[in-house]
Amino acid sequence: EDKNVAVKTGCASIDKILKGGFRIGTLTEMYGESGSGKTQIALQTAVYCGTSGCVFICTEDLFPVKRFNQISQYVWHDIKDTECKKNIFIEHLTEAHELISCIRVRLPKLLKFNKISAVILDSVAAPFRCENTNYVQRAEELKELAILLLNIAQEYNIAVICINQVTACFTGSDDVLPTLGLVWSNLISCRLKLTKTIDYRELTIAFAPHLSNAQGAKFIITKNGIED
Numbered sequence: 318e319d320k321n322v323a324v325k326t327g328c329a330s331i332d333k334i335l336k337g338g339f340r341i342g343t344l345t346e347m348y349g350e351s352g353s354g355k356t357q358i359a360l361q362t363a364v365y366c367g368t369s370g371c372v373f374i375c376t377e378d379l380f381p382v383k384r385f386n387q388i389s390q391y392v393w394h395d396i397k398d399t400e401c402k403k404n405i406f407i408e409h410l411t412e413a414h415e416l417i418s419c420i421r422v423r424l425p426k427l428l429k430f431n432k433i434s435a436v437i438l439d440s441v442a443a444p445f446r447c448e449n450t451n452y453v454q455r456a457e458e459l460k461e462l463a464i465l466l467l468n469i470a471q472e473y474n475i476a477v478i479c480i481n482q483v484t485a486c487f488t489g490s491d492d493v494l495p496t497l498g499l500v501w502s503n504l505i506s507c508r509l510k511l512t513k514t515i516d517y518r519e520l521t522i523a524f525a526p527h528l529s530n531a532q533g534a535k536f537i538i539t540k541n542g543i544e545d
């Protein structure tokens with residue numbers, strides 16, 4: 318484990334298989350079905366950034382302030398709400414072009430003038446849903462977004478974490494696949510999959526050149542956040 322190369326989730330089993338957490342300088346994707354725990358892991362990571370700072374970009378629901386405060390209270394019990402929130406920058410955008418412009422123009426300014434160790438995008442999929450879409454334009458925008466995010470991760474040495482949704486797999490199994498296709502998957506550095514059973518949830522490594530993908534990390538979601 319090396320604090321200088323990773324941004325931790327604070328969940329021991331997950332941080333262990335990720336060798337400390339989300340790797341800085343890279344673009345990590347988390348995908349999984351609805352309710353598998355993607356947003357909870359992202360939120361807890363934002364909480365653990367603490368004074369290291371975090372940018373949280375929401376494209377679906379509004380930022381879950383109550384839940385963020387609940388996890389913050391547990392992690393940083395003696396720090397007031399306002400102090401927990403001082404170092405988190407929240408954006409809410411729904412359109413692909415707004416998202417791209419935010420990442421191209423506003424984000425670099427934010428990163429230049431503030432101490433920030435992670436950028437979280439929840440989700441990358443929503444602005445690229447297929448309704449009324451020109452597919453060529455969508456692919457171009459998606460590629461532009463991925464390249465911008467990757468460059469930001471490298472230039473500012475931060476972890477960029479993107480949540481992706483899933484689509485049914487058409488091979489007859491009930492497995493699910495991440496959305497957004499090859500343009501996107503070719504540009505991400507690390508892909509993590511989340512699954513849930515009745516008893517527990519699990520994070521497994523779909524691909525990550527720097528990690529061994531032998532075993533998944535089991536976790537549960539409680540009022541305090543994500544735990545082993």
Ligand code: GTP
Nearest residue numbers: 349350351352353354355356357358384538539540
């Ligand atoms: P989508 O956003 O629908 O794609 O799902 P997701 O994968 O982001 O799911 P999320 O991380 O939001 O996890 C939702 C699950 O977390 C819920 O089904 C609850 O089981 C659990 N959860 C969320 N908030 C709380 C809470 O305050 N207490 C407890 N105990 N569990 C919670």
